[in-house]
Amino acid sequence: MNKLSVNGLNVWFGKQRDRVNAVKGATFDVAQGESFGLVGESGSGKSTILRAITGLAPNWSGKVELDGRAIGKVRPKSFFKTVQMVFQDPYASLHPRHSVDQVLGETLHLHGFRDIDARVVKLLDDVGLGQKFRFRYPHQLSGGQRQRVAIARALAPEPELLLLDEPTSALDVSVQAEILNLLADLRRDRDLTYVMVSHDLSVVGHMCDRLAVMKDGHIVEILDVDALRSMKASHPYSKQLLEASLG
Numbered sequence: 446m447n448k449l450s451v452n453g454l455n456v457w458f459g460k461q462r463d464r465v466n467a468v469k470g471a472t473f474d475v476a477q478g479e480s481f482g483l484v485g486e487s488g489s490g491k492s493t494i495l496r497a498i499t500g501l502a503p504n505w506s507g508k509v510e511l512d513g514r515a516i517g518k519v520r521p522k523s524f525f526k527t528v529q530m531v532f533q534d535p536y537a538s539l540h541p542r543h544s545v546d547q548v549l550g551e552t553l554h555l556h557g558f559r560d561i562d563a564r565v566v567k568l569l570d571d572v573g574l575g576q577k578f579r580f581r582y583p584h585q586l587s588g589g590q591r592q593r594v595a596i597a598r599a600l601a602p603e604p605e606l607l608l609l610d611e612p613t614s615a616l617d618v619s620v621q622a623e624i625l626n627l628l629a630d631l632r633r634d635r636d637l638t639y640v641m642v643s644h645d646l647s648v649v650g651h652m653c654d655r656l657a658v659m660k661d662g663h664i665v666e667i668l669d670v671d672a673l674r675s676m677k678a679s680h681p682y683s684k685q686l687l688e689a690s691l692g
């Protein structure tokens with residue numbers, strides 16, 4: 446069964462003459478346990494697809510199904526037990542005056558867990574940080590460490606689907622691979638499903654099973670990663686993107 450099914454998704458911002466049609470008729474399925482990439486140039490609508498799925502872009506039409514059930518306009522709390530998002534910029538996504546313990550503890554509390562102490566300890570271990578980071582504040586962490594906290598927060602409700610919006614592009618090149626490897630390990634260990642936005646084809650080639658190529662709000666082609674690796678795109682725009690990435 447598909448974990449996620451997106452059919453004819455349109456997303457827009459603004460009204461009348463100011464209206465921007467950011468996503469136009471996007472259609473794709475993501476199988477349980479699959480890692481699916483969204484690639485394309487800046488402004489092509491990749492992030493907007495993730496934001497619409499998770500309820501951050503309220504103007505949308507089309508059909509989005511999670512585990513075969515249609516998602517309505519208002520997401521119930523149970524939705525966020527299943528679906529979590531990791532944002533590009535861990536500096537912006539963590540509250541500067543909340544310690545790691547508060548960030549994780551409050552998320553666990555919100556989702557109704559009781560054994561919060563033990564879970565905070567485990568989450569920090571799971572993302573490779575360990576106890577010494579528990580009472581630190583964001584300004585006492587590096588970019589990579591912050592992103593590990595953001596990943597721990599996303600894992601707290603024990604989700605099944607992670608929406609990853611350029612999770613390493615704000616990080617130093619030296620730590621990008623560490624975070625990608627952590628994400629790959631977590632997916633394997635927890636049988637997670639990923640939808641991952643990236644402008645970097647080598648990241649998608651490393652992390653994803655299949656990918657959609659976007660241009661101007663449209664999905665122009667869906668490829669499997671072997672086709673990507675062997676440069677076998679058929680749409681001219683995908684070919685152009687592959688060739689540019691080699692350069």
Ligand SMILES: Nc1ncnc2c1ncn2[C@@H]1O[C@H](COP(=O)(O)OP(=O)(O)OP(=O)(O)O)[C@@H](O)[C@H]1O
Nearest residue numbers: 458465467485486487488489490491492493494644
């Ligand atoms: N909150 C918003 N209000 C108005 N327009 C928006 C908003 N968010 C995105 N857009 C527009 O929607 C289009 C798609 O943006 P989106 O961020 O999804 O692209 P992207 O492919 O993820 O690009 P990037 O890699 O630069 O993030 C762009 O034209 C963008 O300007």
